[in-house]
Amino acid sequence: MHVFFLQVCEWREPEELAQLLDLELKATGESQDRLLQRVQDVAKYSIKTSHPRFLNQQFGGVDYHALAGRFLTEALNTNLFTYEVAPVFVLLEMEVLKSLRQLVGWTQGDGIFCPGGSASNMYAMNLARYRLFPEVKSQGLYGLPRLTVFTSSQSHYSVKKGAAFLGIGIDNVIVVKVDDGGCMIPEDLDEKIKLSKSQGAVPFLVSCTSGTTVQGAFDPLDRIADVCEKHKIWMHVDAAWGGSVLFSEQHRHLMKGVDRANSVAWNPHKMLLAGLQCSAFLLQDTTNLLKRCHSANATYLFQQDKFYDVNLDCGDKTVQCSRKVDCLKLWLMWKAIGSSGMAQRVDKAFIHARYLEEQMKKREGFHLVCKPEFVNICFWFIPPSMRGKEQNADYQDRLGKVAPAIKERMMKQGTMMVGYQPLADKVNFFRLVVLSPQVSTKDMDFFLDEIERLGNDL
Amino acid sequence: MHVFFLQVCEWREPEELAQLLDLELKATGESQDRLLQRVQDVAKYSIKTSHPRFLNQQFGGVDYHALAGRFLTEALNTNLFTYEVAPVFVLLEMEVLKSLRQLVGWTQGDGIFCPGGSASNMYAMNLARYRLFPEVKSQGLYGLPRLTVFTSSQSHYSVKKGAAFLGIGIDNVIVVKVDDGGCMIPEDLDEKIKLSKSQGAVPFLVSCTSGTTVQGAFDPLDRIADVCEKHKIWMHVDAAWGGSVLFSEQHRHLMKGVDRANSVAWNPHKMLLAGLQCSAFLLQDTTNLLKRCHSANATYLFQQDKFYDVNLDCGDKTVQCSRKVDCLKLWLMWKAIGSSGMAQRVDKAFIHARYLEEQMKKREGFHLVCKPEFVNICFWFIPPSMRGKEQNADYQDRLGKVAPAIKERMMKQGTMMVGYQPLADKVNFFRLVVLSPQVSTKDMDFFLDEIERLGNDL
Numbered sequence: 001m002h003v004f005f006l007q008v009c010e011w012r013e014p015e016e017l018a019q020l021l022d023l024e025l026k027a028t029g030e031s032q033d034r035l036l037q038r039v040q041d042v043a044k045y046s047i048k049t050s051h052p053r054f055l056n057q058q059f060g061g062v063d064y065h066a067l068a069g070r071f072l073t074e075a076l077n078t079n080l081f082t083y084e085v086a087p088v089f090v091l092l093e094m095e096v097l098k099s100l101r102q103l104v105g106w107t108q109g110d111g112i113f114c115p116g117g118s119a120s121n122m123y124a125m126n127l128a129r130y131r132l133f134p135e136v137k138s139q140g141l142y143g144l145p146r147l148t149v150f151t152s153s154q155s156h157y158s159v160k161k162g163a164a165f166l167g168i169g170i171d172n173v174i175v176v177k178v179d180d181g182g183c184m185i186p187e188d189l190d191e192k193i194k195l196s197k198s199q200g201a202v203p204f205l206v207s208c209t210s211g212t213t214v215q216g217a218f219d220p221l222d223r224i225a226d227v228c229e230k231h232k233i234w235m236h237v238d239a240a241w242g243g244s245v246l247f248s249e250q251h252r253h254l255m256k257g258v259d260r261a262n263s264v265a266w267n268p269h270k271m272l273l274a275g276l277q278c279s280a281f282l283l284q285d286t287t288n289l290l291k292r293c294h295s296a297n298a299t300y301l302f303q304q305d306k307f308y309d310v311n312l313d314c315g316d317k318t319v320q321c322s323r324k325v326d327c328l329k330l331w332l333m334w335k336a337i338g339s340s341g342m343a344q345r346v347d348k349a350f351i352h353a354r355y356l357e358e359q360m361k362k363r364e365g366f367h368l369v370c371k372p373e374f375v376n377i378c379f380w381f382i383p384p385s386m387r388g389k390e391q392n393a394d395y396q397d398r399l400g401k402v403a404p405a406i407k408e409r410m411m412k413q414g415t416m417m418v419g420y421q422p423l424a425d426k427v428n429f430f431r432l433v434v435l436s437p438q439v440s441t442k443d444m445d446f447f448l449d450e451i452e453r454l455g456n457d458l
Numbered sequence: 459m460h461v462f463f464l465q466v467c468e469w470r471e472p473e474e475l476a477q478l479l480d481l482e483l484k485a486t487g488e489s490q491d492r493l494l495q496r497v498q499d500v501a502k503y504s505i506k507t508s509h510p511r512f513l514n515q516q517f518g519g520v521d522y523h524a525l526a527g528r529f530l531t532e533a534l535n536t537n538l539f540t541y542e543v544a545p546v547f548v549l550l551e552m553e554v555l556k557s558l559r560q561l562v563g564w565t566q567g568d569g570i571f572c573p574g575g576s577a578s579n580m581y582a583m584n585l586a587r588y589r590l591f592p593e594v595k596s597q598g599l600y601g602l603p604r605l606t607v608f609t610s611s612q613s614h615y616s617v618k619k620g621a622a623f624l625g626i627g628i629d630n631v632i633v634v635k636v637d638d639g640g641c642m643i644p645e646d647l648d649e650k651i652k653l654s655k656s657q658g659a660v661p662f663l664v665s666c667t668s669g670t671t672v673q674g675a676f677d678p679l680d681r682i683a684d685v686c687e688k689h690k691i692w693m694h695v696d697a698a699w700g701g702s703v704l705f706s707e708q709h710r711h712l713m714k715g716v717d718r719a720n721s722v723a724w725n726p727h728k729m730l731l732a733g734l735q736c737s738a739f740l741l742q743d744t745t746n747l748l749k750r751c752h753s754a755n756a757t758y759l760f761q762q763d764k765f766y767d768v769n770l771d772c773g774d775k776t777v778q779c780s781r782k783v784d785c786l787k788l789w790l791m792w793k794a795i796g797s798s799g800m801a802q803r804v805d806k807a808f809i810h811a812r813y814l815e816e817q818m819k820k821r822e823g824f825h826l827v828c829k830p831e832f833v834n835i836c837f838w839f840i841p842p843s844m845r846g847k848e849q850n851a852d853y854q855d856r857l858g859k860v861a862p863a864i865k866e867r868m869m870k871q872g873t874m875m876v877g878y879q880p881l882a883d884k885v886n887f888f889r890l891v892v893l894s895p896q897v898s899t900k901d902m903d904f905f906l907d908e909i910e911r912l913g914n915d916l
Contacts, residue, residue, distance in 0.1 A: 009545075021546065023550065029793070030794060039790070042786065043534065046536065049535050067533065072497060072501065074525065076500075077507050077520065084505075085514060087470070087472070092481065115573035115577075116778045116780040119573075136627065138627055164777075165623075166623065169597045169599075296618050300889070306865075319616075319623050320577065321576045321615070324782075341487050404764065407764075421761060
């Protein structure tokens with residue numbers, strides 16, 4: 001018997017989907033009936049990311065209070081650059097940032113919402129550079145010594161993208177070794193910094209990761225802070241993924257030492273389900289560094305002769321001009337469920353992940369890549385035909401083709417979604433991310449059964 | 459008799475508003491009734507940017523089809539980086555970009571939606587630099603000659619912000635003179651480029667403006683293209699504000715020569731009312747420059763062994779990772795009203811602006827700063843007490859205080875909103891921006907009456 005339920009996706013080949021959607025934009029408009037059909041088509045063929053079996057990425061699920069906040073944000077359609085046009089949101093953003101900073105362990109500081117964690121990481125890079133060489137803002141990098149950034153081999157790719165974009169160059173991102181769990185090794189960091197100095201470069205930023213993208217590893221922040229203090233280097237924590245553990249009494253130890261950082265990137269659109277985009281960049285600084293570094297003092301927007309306190313005009317803290325309101329949805333959700341509700345959400349994700357880990361150990365074909373420290377479950381599925389044949393010359397090669405093959409079947413049948421990737425010397429494995437509180441034990445059991453169903457004949 | 463109508467704003471002092479909103483985030487959640495009240499408060503004290511008397515900025519008004527698209531985007535909550543998680547939106551974005559490019563006059567090319575026009579302008583800068591010196595991506599600016607950017611004195615401040623952010627430095631943004639209308643003088647551009655070269659720098663980007671922020675001036679693109687071609691420099695057009703004239707047969711001549719540009723930034727969230735944020739970055743290039751320049755080839759996201767054409771995974775064209783879906787609202791609105799509806803919207807804004815211009819000429823206290831080329835109406839209001847006293851020593855000083863004083867009264871009474879600013883040697887003047895098709899003659903007459911009512915006793 002086959003039970004019908006809403007698909008996670010209705011896969012169509014790109015050419016077919018393009019035809020179904022009738023993409024072309026024409027001179028004349030269409031009837032309301034036709035438009036309503038289009039809205040239905042868009043929904044039908046889009047991925048159901050709020051489906052409990054969408055486990056593909058570090059977002060998913062839905063919080064209805066946040067969704068209400070998002071609809072309201074759209075309806076109010078304003079720009080978060082001055083108190084004048086966004087009085088409510090300027091105050092809300094300040095409050096949300098303050099509350100996030102408190103969780104980091106800071107009683108004061110600064111911050112801003114950015115269009116994604118990559119932008120937050122770039123902000124950290126730009127501020128660290130400016131603090132060391134304020135003249136970079138006016139003169140650029142010309143005449144400055146070579147600057148180097150340090151980050152682990154498993155950090156997010158945005159560190160390299162940021163270095164390229166900011167004119168520092170990818171080669172000046174020095175890759176620090178990780179241990180088996182995927183955590184940065186502070187001793188290697190210390191050595192690499194010394195080496196870089198000896199080569200005439202100026203190390204100016206260490207970008208740690210709290211919750212790496214694939215393995216979910218947490219760098220040892222306290223020990224890294226020691227190294228940063230010793231060398232007087234800006235310590236940034238990319239906690240885009242893992243930051244939300246700070247809500248949980250039980251799990252916040254994973255980020256012990258984060259209060260010693262200079263800056264933190266934290267995306268509530270991931271584990272907290274605030275909805276895309278919601279990325280906070282937090283700063284311990286109290287010297288108005290963010291504004292000094294980024295401001296252009298445009299007289300048409302940031303007039304100094306306004307009748308209210310122009311320090312409320314936050315727009316010159318960013319490198320954007322138009323800036324979307326990303327704080328309301330988080331504020332409303334936080335009001336709705338409280339910090340305790342957020343903590344429960346985080347704790348529940350861990351419980352789900354531990355459940356999956358235990359179930360995988362009980363099943364023959366599932367092989368964990370590493371012991372999960374967070375809610376990323378990395379595993380290989382070994383089809384029956386390959387079991388016990390680890391010594392065969394083509395074993396790794398064949399294993400690397402299993403995940404893509406299962407993924408294709410899963411997408412085409414639309415039953416669920418999960419991602420895969422290689423990592424360092426490890427061939428393709430699945431990375432399952434559990435974060436939605438709507439995921440049930442039944443969903444997780446289904447997931448394991450489904451992997452077997454899709455992969456047993458490979 | 460006083461007629462009541464919905465206020466544009468319900469002004470509150472920041473401290474009072476903070477109290478009214480009860481901002482604090484607590485451990486426990488709240489009742490649904492309380493949350494509903496909060497939603498009402500947020501709406502009540504927010505600026506009504508879709509009100510026909512919100513004329514403060516280059517956004518405003520509402521298009522209900524676009525709004526439906528925005529709600530749907532929020533509900534579907536996905537990330538525009540792979541075909542896998544955003545099949546519909548990958549195709550929609552390609553189609554919308556293609557259609558925008560066609561209006562620019564390109565039959566092929568590339569592009570991406572960015573979080574705002576500032577980001578688009580930075581992308582142009584990064585691509586131009588990479589095209590000239592591909593090694594900048596890996597090695598940074600070290601060892602490269604000093605690079606210089608050229609833009610007019612009235613261009614948007616994001617050009618300078620971008621130069622600072624990208625490590626080029628604000629001092630390396632060479633300011634080109636404008637004529638009385640605020641348009642870049644190509645002869646001065648040519649001279650400044652030669653001068654910069656003679657000083658050992660490498661001019662690599664000219665950032666033209668189609669629709670300057672304050673005056674609404676259009677740089678002479680055809681003549682600037684001649685200069686760019688002669689010197690082999692990347693020509694970028696910041697048409698964030700003015701780009702929408704390309705829909706109008708009657709007004710597209712303002713951007714004659716845009717097809718000779720290398721890149722264009724165009725924000726449909728401004729004049730077309732697509733809703734914040736909607737910023738297209740368009741590119742004539744067909745050599746995959748965008749991806750080559752920005753890619754990091756993250757194996758966890760952009761796997762090359764997928765079962766579909768991985769060229770559809772657009773995420774590596776950007777410096778973001780998470781990227782909000784900004785194309786659906788524009789696509790749906792375009793389907794609803796067609797290109798002809800867009801053209802009418804643009805034409806109507808011009809008609810409104812001409813009406814205001816004529817009415818101002820008929821009223822004694824209104825003095826135009828310059829003849830409007832676009833829909834920005836820049837004017838001084840001269841209170842009766844100052845008329846005929848232009849020769850007084852304190853006249854300019856007093857005049858500069860009129861706009862802020864009227865603005866304060868307007869905000870506190872909440873009847874309408876319009877911005878003001880100084881510009882070069884001109885003291886504070888109002889800049890009225892008409893763009894919403896919902897603005898009526900009555901609204902415009904009201905605007906003029908209201909300026910008089912608020913300012914006649916100054």
